Amino acid sequence: xxxxxxxxxxxxxxxxxxxxxxxxxxxxxxxxxxxxxxxxxxxxxxxxxxxxxxxxxxxxxxxxxxxxxxxxxxxxxxxxxxxxxxxxxxxxxxxxxxxxxxxxxxxxxxxxxxxxxxxxxxxxxxxxxxxxxxxxxxxxxxxxxxxxxxxxxxxxxxxxxxxxxxxxxxxxxxxxxxxxxxxxx
Numbered sequence: 255x256x257x258x259x260x261x262x263x264x265x266x267x268x269x270x271x272x273x274x275x276x277x278x279x280x281x282x283x284x285x286x287x288x289x290x291x292x293x294x295x296x297x298x299x300x301x302x303x304x305x306x307x308x309x310x311x312x313x314x315x316x317x318x319x320x321x322x323x324x325x326x327x328x329x330x331x332x333x334x335x336x337x338x339x340x341x342x343x344x345x346x347x348x349x350x351x352x353x354x355x356x357x358x359x360x361x362x363x364x365x366x367x368x369x370x371x372x373x374x375x376x377x378x379x380x381x382x383x384x385x386x387x388x389x390x391x392x393x394x395x396x397x398x399x400x401x402x403x404x405x406x407x408x409x410x411x412x413x414x415x416x417x418x419x420x421x422x423x424x425x426x427x428x429x430x431x432x433x434x435x436x437x438x439x
Contacts, residue, residue: 257331259303263288270308270327273334279341280325283313290326305330314344314394319405321396342396344405350432355390358409358429362387366408370415371424385425387413392431407431 261269267286274280291307310325311318328336362385389412394405411427 259306259329259331261306261329266306266308266329269329269333270310273327273337274310274325277337277339280339281341281343284310284325285313285318286310291328305335314405317392317394317407319394319396323396350407352392352407353409353429353431353433355409358431359387359390359411361429362411362427365411365427366430367428369426383416383418385413385415385427387411389413 266289270286274284274286287309289306290309291305292303293305294301295304296302305328307326307328310327311320312323312325313319322340323342324338324340326338327334328338391410391412393408393410395408396405407430409429409431411425411429413425414422415425416422
């Protein structure tokens with residue numbers, strides 16, 4: 255470590271944008287998402303932040319791209335110390351129909367992917383009895399895995415769920431936003 259990290263959130267965001275704008279190979283529009291990681295140490299004077307990581311995500315057609323494309327910057331007490339960037343060039347070769355929101359919302363209890371707030375919740379959480387959606391986003395998922403080279407649109411439903419035993423957890427349910435006629439196993 256080169257000193258303890260002591261920036262406010264506003265100072266960190268400003269420093270991150272300044273560093274990001276100096277990267278010569280970034281193309282397109284990006285969104286600052288904020289802190290993704292923190293490294294702390296403890297000593298006789300207490301706990302201290304030594305390093306903080308922040309994330310930027312690509313925006314295409316006003317939709318955030320998630321997945322393999324990343325731009326993470328890491329700061330310590332002296333400023334930017336590391337970055338982790340993976341970029342892809344995108345070319346529009348066609349479009350697909352999007353599943354209407356009202357159709358996608360009927361699939362929240364049986365989504366294509368479901369995750370809960372923490373490991374304890376995932377291990378002990380039973381079938382959701384109720385699900386309260388607090389936020390919905392349309393995202394593009396970049397998987398570039400096993401020959402997949404398209405950006406796949408998904409609805410991300412985020413909220414709170416309660417199981418049959420009364421246990422509560424935050425959840426994130428992804429519903430693929432293209433008709434099944436375009437998908438295959």
